[in-house]
Amino acid sequence: MxxxxxxxxxxxxxxxxxxxxxxxxxxxxxxxxxxxxxxxxxxxxxxxxxxxxxxxxxxxxxxxxxxxxxxxxxxxxxxxxxxxxxxxxxxxxxxxxxxxxxxxxxxxxxxxxxxxxxxxxxxxxxxxxxxxxxxxxxxxxxxxxMNTDVITIRGDVEVDVVLRYLRMKGELPEATDALYVIDQDSRLIGHLSLTTLITSQPDATVSDIMDDPDEAIQVDTSDTDVASLFERRDWVSAPVVDENQQLVGRITIDDVVDIIREDASHSMMSLAGMDDDEDTFAPVFKSARRRSIWLGANVLAALAAASVSNMFEATLDKMAAIAVLMTIVPSMGGVAGNQTVALVIRGLALGQIGDSNKRELLLKEAAIGLLNGILWALLIGGIVVVWKGNWMLGGIISAAMMTNLIVAGIAGVLIPVLLKKMNIDPALAGGMALTTVTDVIGLSVFLGLATLLIT
Amino acid sequence: MxxxxxxxxxxxxxxxxxxxxxxxxxxxxxxxxxxxxxxxxxxxxxxxxxxxxxxxxxxxxxxxxxxxxxxxxxxxxxxxxxxxxxxxxxxxxxxxxxxxxxxxxxxxxxxxxxxxxxxxxxxxxxxxxxxxxxxxxxxxxxxxxMNTDVITIRGDVEVDVVLRYLRMKGELPEATDALYVIDQDSRLIGHLSLTTLITSQPDATVSDIMDDPDEAIQVDTSDTDVASLFERRDWVSAPVVDENQQLVGRITIDDVVDIIREDASHSMMSLAGMDDDEDTFAPVFKSARRRSIWLGANVLAALAAASVSNMFEATLDKMAAIAVLMTIVPSMGGVAGNQTVALVIRGLALGQIGDSNKRELLLKEAAIGLLNGILWALLIGGIVVVWKGNWMLGGIISAAMMTNLIVAGIAGVLIPVLLKKMNIDPALAGGMALTTVTDVIGLSVFLGLATLLIT
Missing domain, CATH: 1.25.60.10 (MgtE N-terminal domain-like)
Structure with missing residues (x-):
């Protein structure tokens, strides 16, 4: 870029x-x-x-x-x-x-x-x-x-009158691209863009040339929804109304751009366990305290993985090669699963994923897991056979790899979708939850098969 | 959110x-x-x-x-x-x-x-x-x-004439918020915002009321720079000129919003090893092939970690508890380092980090690593002493944890900054390079100390 x-x-x-x-x-x-x-x-x-x-x-x-x-x-x-x-x-x-x-x-x-x-x-x-x-x-x-610096006009006046009124004002608020037409109760009944105003005949009446305000923003709409409306409709500014359709202000694109930037960097920062407001040069103690919360969550995840290994301590005791290889399957599962998590988090943020298409997405990601599972199972299995001279160990790591990559694809879809259902930010908790699943499953399958088949 | x-x-x-x-x-x-x-x-x-x-x-x-x-x-x-x-x-x-x-x-x-x-x-x-x-x-x-649908006017005409000209045109291009003033060689000499046009007296001359075009965008500016200019200056549209200052088009905020969204989601998707153009419902084979490249890179990283463990196979052979615990230190290092990487990638993308402040950032992140290192070294060390009843093992994991979190902070700053210097996208390669470093260092220190002190 x-x-x-x-x-x-x-x-x-x-x-x-x-x-x-x-x-x-x-x-x-x-x-x-x-x-x-x-x-x-x-x-x-x-x-x-x-x-x-x-x-x-x-x-x-x-x-x-x-x-x-x-x-x-x-x-x-x-x-x-x-x-x-x-x-x-x-x-x-x-x-x-x-x-x-x-x-x-x-x-x-x-x-x-x-x-x-x-x-x-x-x-x-x-x-x-x-x-x-x-x-x-x-x-x-x-x-x-929103800002309250809105210019309002009545529908029954003529273009010429509006132009004289504006000239009298002398200056318009920043990013003004439209005037809002209201009735006697301050209800929004239309909007008149400056370009329409300029290109209309001086004797035209405002109510004849104005556009419908059908897409006015309700004052309690979330800022993320406001941003996605602006993005889809290519707006420069938009009126805000209360529950009685009364005009209360307007939102301009410059504030929306800030929201888009924040929302987008929010996903990246959250996936790494960071606050998106974090100052790059924040005080050391403040940063250390904030970040330690996330590290604390990871301690639990790491201990969960260690507990799994601990169940197979006898196996590890018998054959050190198993300990040497046991980090590979969880690592691949974590990477593959986080690819899916990133895709799903973006899809959820853009409103692309819902009840109607979750099943297809799940099948698709599981299928990708299967395909990449076959590829890397063969390759890693081969490497292990050559490296350790043990056919059985190669077979075991292949089977564990294939299982874990399929699990990674499925968990990569389910975890963010379920978190969202529970109103937990999927970007914040998704990556770590996924890694815990792929660590635990990857270790269990690899060490379990090794216990059954080798020792 | x-x-x-x-x-x-x-x-x-x-x-x-x-x-x-x-x-x-x-x-x-x-x-x-x-x-x-x-x-x-x-x-x-x-x-x-x-x-x-x-x-x-x-x-x-x-x-x-x-x-x-x-x-x-x-x-x-x-x-x-x-x-x-x-x-x-x-x-x-x-x-x-x-x-x-x-x-x-x-x-x-x-x-x-x-x-x-x-x-x-x-x-x-x-x-x-x-x-x-x-x-x-x-x-x-x-x-x-850019678009080429620009409305140009001359500096020597009066507001009244401009208004009549626009009325004659009947319709203006979308998101028009300014007219551009050019000389006889099509060179941009000023811009006249619609709000200024509307609020000026009909007999005013364009060249008297127009603004300087000192911030016209050069046609070869990168789209990311264009986006950051729009963002900082709160523009709705801006003129584009060639090397002779001749007006060649204009850029509007709706296209800039798309770039901001893409650039921001680029960082998140890249950190997970995904293409930011990826279609959520892409064909399975195409996706599997794309993603396998990233998994292939991770195989090398995972094998590097396994090779480190392999060097200590004799140690692992003597004490299975070491194998059980050996995943904890790399895991914590990876998480802590990726927090720093996310912060630095955002800072680089926003142009906040450069030669003048790299040193402070490095010191700050190392200090955070030290603080969190002390905290989690004590905690994990304590857990291990209680769990495994082995004081030495607790001490070893504490020392390894502290080392690895400091390394994570330093590597988290250096890796993205160096990648950027080499013109490699830090978002694409930063996370995986960091994890490889923290895996290798974490395992080496933990297993190395265990070899020296226990077996």
Missing amino acids: AEPQELEQAQQSHETLQEISEALDNGRFVHARRQLQDMEPEDIAHLLESSPRKVRNVLWELTDPEDYGEILDELNEDVKDAIVTTMAPEKLAEATEGMDTDDLAYVLRSLPDDVSRGVLEQMDAADRARIEAALSYPEDSAGSI | AEPQELEQAQQSHETLQEISEALDNGRFVHARRQLQDMEPEDIAHLLESSPRKVRNVLWELTDPEDYGEILDELNEDVKDAIVTTMAPEKLAEATEGMDTDDLAYVLRSLPDDVSRGVLEQMDAADRARIEAALSYPEDSAGSI
């Missing part, structure tokens, strides 16, 4: 980082500050995320407070938390003045209660009301990612 | 799928066709992706050919390939009439040469020239994802 350019881009920003950290090391703060002034807020955010924590705090001090709001908007959650908790409420309230409602609500949500109350108290009444409304919607819902 | 709603949405589309497949099973093709006619092209694409292959082909036959172009636009690459290769060139040329330049070029790129030539020959000269131009840009470059 275009690695060289990516590298180049990364290197460029690292040259800036290098230059700024050298300036800081030499006490040339004025130089560093000047460099920061030339940068866009989103690039400063990236620089902060790429900086070790001690550099990060100095950079923040050197940044123009005017840009604080926009920078906070762009930061990874953990990094944002770390910075925000060091700021006094007055300073924070000041910094957040320029932020969008949704982004500010997001920041406040992650603050300790007394700090966020402090910030709210520093704001003027209108802003506070707006933010409190946003905070009243559940996290990860459409309500929490 | 809002699992229940996601489930609901998935279930809804699966009810449709269920209903349609039942209709097909009962030969009620008219009913199925009617259902398909009521669906949006993007929803039909989703239905096709969610369908086992035999159902998929029938569905395609029942779909209105008018929608073919738009549906192909939305399909996953492997699914698209499977469908397109079954169609005759004339039919395909007809189906693709409504497609965007970039999407059609994308489809043609993935076809066998003779088929894509056949399709091109069926098109009229103007369309063919447009597509051939798009095909001349390298895959995964800005040129290959």
